[in-house]
Amino acid sequence: MRPFQERYAAALADENVRTGLLAFQRGWRDTRDAQIAELEQRTGADFDALRGDLAARKDHVRAHWDHYLDAFTAAAEAAGATVTRVTTAEEANAYVTGLARARGSELVVKGKSMVSEEIGLNDHLEAAGVTPVETDLGEWILQLAHEHPSHLVMPAIHKRAEQVAALFERVLGREFPADDIPRMVQVARTELRERFLAAGVGLSGANALVAEGGSVMLVCNEGNNRMSVGLPPLHVVTAGADKLVATYADAMAQVRLLARSATGQPITVYTNFVTGPRPGGEMHIVLVDNGRSAMAADPDIAPALRCIRCGACANVCPPYQIVGGHAFGHVYTGAIGLVNTAWHHGLDAAADPQALCVSCGACAAVCPTDIPLPAQILEVRNRIMTQRPQRTDSRVRAVALRAFATPWLFAAGTRAVATVTEPLREDGVLAVPARLRRHPEVGRRVGWRSPPAPARRPARDRLRPRRQPAVPRLAETAVTGRRVLLFLQCITDRFAPTVAESTARLLRAAGAHVIVRRTQHCCGLPAFDSGQWETATTMVRHTLAAMEGADDVVTPAPSCVAMLAHEAPRLLRDDPDTAAGLQQLSGRIHDIVDYLTGPARLPAGSLDTGDRTPVTIHRFCQSTNTLGRTGEMEALVRDLAGAPVTALPEATVCCGFGGSTSITNPEVAEGILDRKLANVDRTGATTLLTDNPGCMLHLKGGAHASDRALTVQHIADYLADRLPAS
């Protein structure tokens, strides 16, 4: 495979990738959601229950792996198959190639098999003088083009019809109009038909290995898979033992979610159960370990072995939409590729695309086997940082985070930048002069998004006890009289201090006694996200110490809530005392939206100034995917301020701020931001509200750089602006 930087550059250079994938992701989302909703209605179980059930079935097998492996082997062999277990990719390749040669076969037809891609089987077959022919239409196209799949289910999703037509013309020497897709499909039928009939070996993967009867389950839509395995006299399966299920009923539970998650179909056209060879034939099942045992032995990673290769985690992934699977992943693409690559192809192969992930959590929300993908991606990043400290990326991150984690250095640094850049400051962002933006390296970083401007006076100074503005109490609420610690969040403190002031005013309006401690700094999220868990752990401890004694903690940043409630426990595994302290506090840590929706609820209409300007709302991706938020901000705007809310298309998709992507791979963050702002344009609204300060600065910078007449506000600012004057 080509080096990552080359793959990344090629993906960016190919406009087809992002336009094709955008259309695909939108279409997939609609059909998949409709299918899942229908299944929920039909079964009376919600998606979490359905996927929990499938996950439990797969976990059960993993907990008794040897037992089910033996049962599968015994049943398959009783039906006449030969089952062989191999440890490495090399052994697998040698075994399969040896079989083909021993049977004198020069032609192999292949159904889609990710394991064969994983082990690089085609190259080995070719080197041994055996010709493998891919028979899945997408895979066949890629084989003719000498490319690799860019998606687990739709291998050639990155190719446009014109490109396929041109390829067919070149390879087959006939003309193909680009708009005549049926004709291209038919030519594949004719070209491949002879190969099916002539091949001595049929190769397949496995969607499931059913221990109960020794069957290999294979699904496909085209019919190629069943022809590959059903016609030639020798059928060879390469699969990982992670595909084991105990019973046929378990296989059906998988079937029910697989196609719905993969292509938004209720079921694939063919679901084949192959048990033993056909009369007069042979069947060999090669179970390839290649890192799977190590994954199984690692409790933080083992759930990744539930994966049924549906590709859903790529279909919702915003950075995947920009660069496709050739850059986002290795052989395995999408979120799962950022995890399992480390075990199948090594930590270095897994390290390169990590920075593309914006940590939005969308993958985990749709994964039909409930794999905690975002947490696992962060596990992998942590191992890269600790086991590959010499990588340039690791070293840069280490230095940057060290500076950031040192409160006085961060304070002095932002203050210095604030002073120097004061003349360029416009509504919280830096208006980078046009002549500077024309420089390619500068333009690449700030041309599409004006960077956030540090404030000269951070929130902590503005909120000193005696300087707090008086705010009339609007109502007696459940928080009246409570000591509420305002956790500023590092970004808000230094880059968006008005948001902290607004939050404080809203809390006072609800009757809370607001405390701002100067010992606070950062919850540890940036360090955690970069894989620097030691630094992150220190920051979590520091943050918890700064929160001591408060009745409640409220922050304008749901990202900090997600960090403290969902990620910090992982960091405190070896520190039960601090973990217990966090546990005690965690139900009392809120973001302002959550607090105003719950205990600090203000009376309906109490912020109604008569302003009926429609607003649209972007919810921070993790508010949706990690914290499970739905319509809280909309309700606040409508109920408190009385303003209409126009629904934002693709509201749950990330804005591109997350992770370190906007720094390391600005093109990706730019593409995601473009998608978001284009959706905002479609609403016609001129005010965009969001719940997370990071998103606010990112969106504001994008609106500024593109000269959009759009007011971007944190919802706390929007609501506090409507508080009655004291």
Next chain:
Amino acid sequence: MADDLIARLRSEVERASAALLEEDHWDGVADHLAQWARRGSVVVAPVVAERAPQLLEQVRDRGLAVVVPEGTDSEVMAAVADADIGVVAGELAVAESGSVLVAEHALGDRVVSMLSRRLVVVVPREAVAAALEDAAAWLAAHAGGTAWFASLMTGPSRTADIERSLTIGVQGPDEVDVVLCAAASNAARPLGAKGAQR
């Protein structure tokens, strides 16, 4: 057979771009085949030939040749190479998904569903099941010690691999008719491998 189960099956079969027909007798099935066959012949899977010799007679009575793929591998493949219409036996129809479960162990049975342009699956009317679990139970009942090849088939072969554009009829059939036939029965004969290996 509860009518609502069949109604459910029909809507799922149609959603999968296939058609569902109901016939009480074999002659009704033969009429359809005579109407659909364009080249004067119908390919019939050996399993069907064995289970329903009446159907073959009725097809011949309508002036059509009946081809049953048998013999060596190459003879079998040659028999079906140009087939425009093939008939196979369904063990079960699944209302939940509109699928038919077809067991086709011998090469002669497999080639019919794989290589025909139009595929007709005859399912006994009594073999309509509600859910995929019923198909699982069928598979479990036939697992154990013998080889077999069984597939849930749901509509015609399709692809969306070129620019996500849905195209019907790739490697497999481009038309599928599921015929529920009251006269058909699977009960009298063994299934899958056991049947085919006799």
